[in-house]
Amino acid sequence: xxxxxxxxxxxxxxxxxxxxxxxxxxxxxxxxxxxxxxxxxxxxxxxxxxxxxxxxxxxxxxxxxxxxxxxxxxxxxxxxxxxxxxxxxxxxxxxxxxxxxxxxxxxxxxxxxxxxxxxxxxxx
Numbered sequence: 001x002x003x004x005x006x007x008x009x010x011x012x013x014x015x016x017x018x019x020x021x022x023x024x025x026x027x028x029x030x031x032x033x034x035x036x037x038x039x040x041x042x043x044x045x046x047x048x049x050x051x052x053x054x055x056x057x058x059x060x061x062x063x064x065x066x067x068x069x070x071x072x073x074x075x076x077x078x079x080x081x082x083x084x085x086x087x088x089x090x091x092x093x094x095x096x097x098x099x100x101x102x103x104x105x106x107x108x109x110x111x112x113x114x115x116x117x118x119x120x121x122x123x124x
Contacts, residue, residue, distance in 0.1 A: 010083035025085035029119055031096045033107075040104035048097050049073035049086065 003012075010016045024030070038044035043052055052068040073079055073095075079087050089095050096119075100111035 008084065009078050011078060016083075021083065021085035021088070023085070025088040025092075027089060027094060029094050029096055030086075030089055031098060031115060031119055033098045033100055033111075033115075035104050035106070036099055036101045038104045043067070043070055045070045045072070049076060049079065051076065 006012055007015065007017075008020050010018075010020055032048050034044055034047040035041070036044075038047070041047055043050065045051070050070050050072050053071055055068070073086070074090070078084065079090075082088055086095070098111075098115060100107050102108065
């Protein structure tokens with residue numbers, strides 16, 4: 001369990017900090033990059049705030065090589081409750097989901113350059 005992320009996601013109900021939500025919601029854009037062949041970030045969809053479906057201990061085990069389904073960002077409890085401002089930001093159209101082909105952080109010029117030009121504004 002990652003206590004730091006639980007804290008900034010305001011999942012620790014005894015210690016909610018509304019400043020986290022206000023600060024995230026105030027961003028102009030939040031650009032989230034998923035690497036198509038990522039083996040470092042598991043599941044790779046967590047780059048977009050997705051996660052595996054929780055384990056059901058009473059269910060029959062999955063077959064070898066079969067992964068649990070992914071719950072996408074917009075179906076996450078923290079998104080729905082808007083505990084840290086992500087839904088507010090997304091509903092404003094400020095969450096940008098991008099895919100770069102390849103492995104984790106092996107970002108090609110054809111992927112990063114358009115992102116920098118679009119969001120930083122400099123022509124490279």
